[in-house]
Amino acid sequence: MDFLGFQLRNNLFVAPMAGVTDRPFRQLCKKLGAGLAVSEMVTSNSLLYGSAKTRRRADHEGEVDPISVQIAGADPAMMAQAAKYNADNGAQIIDINMGCPAKKICNVMAGSALMQNEPLVAKILEAVVAAVPDTPVTLKFRTGWNRDNRNAPRIARIAEDSGIRAIAIHGRTRADQYQGCAEYDTIALVKSQVKIPVIANGDINSPQKARYVLDYTGADGVMIGRAAQGRPWLFREIEHFLASGEELPPPRVAEIHDILRGHLADLYAFYGELTGVRIARKHISWYTKGLVGAAHFRHAMNQLQSVHEQLAATDEFFLGHAAANERLRYEEPLLEMRAA
Structure with a gap:
């Protein structure tokens, strides 16, 4: 996939998730089939640039290009400063967070709370784009801030007019948090109204669901978050299904053990023993x-x-599960959840 001047292996994106999409997780997802992984959000507060947490979140050593860093905040000048700081330190794509529904983010009018203030959205987007003229800027947001105010189409047009190069939309409102089912009608509407790439996000937990969402919305790609937690091979399963129409067999337990072992080794090396274990x-x-x-x-x-x-x-x-070289088997409740 040609995406903002970068050649990606496919149109599958890893969603930015605070506390999850650190460098070890991003690298693993890319290894197992993701085309691009967005970092967990980095604060726009310059006072925190020197903190250990911020340094780790901005650590992309050895990561496959392109490097996409998500920034969060509500002040146009600070967001512009954060974008320039990250671009100067290796970010090849700057992503703006207007999708996080967490109270601690929305209480300072950042994340998805910004969707209530469209003039401020425009100011932030214009400031960030102007601050990094040689770096593509993308935007992740939701369908609206509640079900009576699904203003994603207006936000998308503001984004396109402001110079945003691509958008990702989660199929829920801010008020929905992660409850209920994602809806894709709004994403399809946005796709019909803008010329920039649109990435669909929300409840994509199987190869068949990825195919359905792409067909239904007309989106240029899909973004996967929670479904990949503990299941990073989902990206290769989707990649194979989209290319061939055939399902890959579930991984054997022995392979999952190997993947987890490698993931743990990277976590320990990245965080150190004490934090790595936690x-x-x-x-x-x-x-x-x-x-x-x-x-x-x-x-x-x-x-x-x-x-x-x-x-x-x-x-x-x-080793107890892998003794018979068995394939992955889940208890019934999880099978029902993942089929939903």
Whole structure:
């Protein structure tokens, strides 16, 4: 896919997720089939540029191009400064967050709360685009700030007029948070009204759903977030299905064990042992969710404090499932959830 002057392997995007899409996760998703991965958001507050958390979020060493960094804030001048700072430090695409529904972000009128103030949206977009004239700027937002105010089409036109090069739309309003089902009619409407690329996001959890959303909305690509947590091979499954119309068989448990082992090694190296063990817990939980005996395993694993203990417990759990070289098998509730 030709995207903003970059050649991507496909039109599958990893959604920016705070606390999830760190460098190890982005690299893994790209390795397993994603065309582009957007970083977790970086604050526009320049006072935080020197913090360890911000430095880690801006660390792209060894990552496959293009490097897309998401910034968040509500002040046009600070957002422009943040865009320039990140572009000067290796960002090849700047993404603006107007989709996050979290209270701590919306309470300072950033994220999806900005959709209530269209004049401010225009000022922010124009300021950021002007600050990084040689770097493409993209925008992620929602269908509106509540169901009575689905103003995504107006925001999209503002974005296009402001010089934004591509947009990603989550099929829920800010008020919806992550509840209910994503709707794609608004995304299809936006696609019919703008000339810049449109990426569809929300509830894309299978190859068949990706095909459906692309066909229904006419979108140029799909963005996948929560469905890839603990399931990064979803990107290769979708890539294969879109190219061939055929489903890949589920991965064998032994392969999932290998993928998780590699992911854990990257987390420990990236964060250090103490923080790495804590960050790894949620990923281990996602990788094992739905597997027989996983609830008991997760409870015991969350008490462990060292890399050695965490790896030993993980190996014991997965080796038990992989003894027969079996393919991934989920308990029925998870099968129902993922088929929804």
